[in-house]
Amino acid sequence: MNVNTNESKNEFLAKISHELRTPLNAILGSSDLLLNEPLAGVNMEYALSIYASAQAMLQIINEYTEYDGSQHFADSEKPKFHAPDAKVLVIDDNEFNLRTAKGFLKLSKIVPDLAYCAKEGIALIKKNDYDIIFMDHMMPEMDGVEATALIREMGGKFADLKIIAITANIYRGAREFYLKNGFNDFIAKPINLSEFQIVLKSWLPNGKIISAELKTCETCASSENNHDNNHDNHDADNEEEAFVNDLAQITEIDTKIGLSRVEEEVFIYYTTVKIFHNNVFNECQKMTELLAEGKIDLFGTAIHAMKSILATIGAMELSEASLALELSAKKGEADFCLENYPPLQVKILSVYDRLTVILEHHQNLQASY
Secondary structure (H helix, E strand, O other), X not given: OHHHHHHHHHHHHHHHHHHHHHHHHHHHHHHHHHHOOOOOOHHHHHHHHHHHHHHHHHHHHHHHHHHHOOOOOOOOOOOOOEXXXXXXXXXXXXXXXXXXXXXXXXXXXXXXXXEOOHHHHHHHHHHOOOOEEEEEOOOXXXXXXXXHHHHHHXXXXXXXXXXXXXXXXXXXXXXXXXXXXXXXXXXXXXXXXXXXXXXXXXXXXXXXXXXXXXXXOOOOOOHHHHHHHHHHHHHHXXXXXXXXXXXXXXXXXXXXXXXXXXXXXXXXXXXXXXXXHHHHHHHHHHHHHHHHXXXXXXXXXXXXXXXXXXXXXXXXXXXXXXXXXHHHHHOOOHHHHHHHHHHHHHHHHHHHHHHHHHHHXXXXXXXXX
């Protein structure tokens, strides 16, 4: 009975997902085209609102269908596994994105190599045999599409190397675009833990995947140790709940959205927020300097990354404001960026200041990175 119920549920979710994605892709595609038109004032606000709302709805659909596992896993399963011998490289120019991917891979006992630009990544690929490459799309000097083309041109084993795009450029035909340009698959930013693990497991060699089932030894099964463990778990639960409650006081951050990215794993969410806190000040300073130097294209790349970072922790309104700046930067609208980035930076740094207090108060949740 349960099997039939799960199958019916999966079929229903898959059908709903398919039916909703088609019009949503049209809305996203059309609004994306509108945002690249010379709109002004309220018209730009309307187009941006349509685009952001459609993105939010698509994110909800992704989370419900992928968490349920209707495409890759049974309803009762979770895509958790260990692959300690897997060789993985993550290429991204943004420290936050690298550390987030590293944290997700750590759950599968994978210690990845990290590259901060495409050229550095290609140099590592030439020296090592990797099972999977996670490649950011938008990077300065050489983007992920250009880097993938160069890798494929090297031929031999590089022609079959598994390369996964990690991108915030989600639009109608995005999957076809990345597959056509040499990628094997792609993951949308902000990265969802469940989707990340599904893609990772799909492309890893089967021989490197082992069970993640935990075995309980006889000593740990004693009533005394169980009591101690339960007590420690209770304290940890209280600390995590307190952290989430404190974080929820920052009105710019929607903790429900942030937690949904990591399947309600508070410790991972804490780590993500901490990585954001450690890097956001320098990122803001860098973007200010790029604007002052008139490097509008590089500013566009940087604010593109900031948009994803803010969405990852659940700061959706700030993420949408970053999107508006990114789109203006793509069109070379320096005056718009010069006028609207400073007030956005004030808001972001205000969040940074309040996070400083909260993170200092919850140092017991410190992640080991």
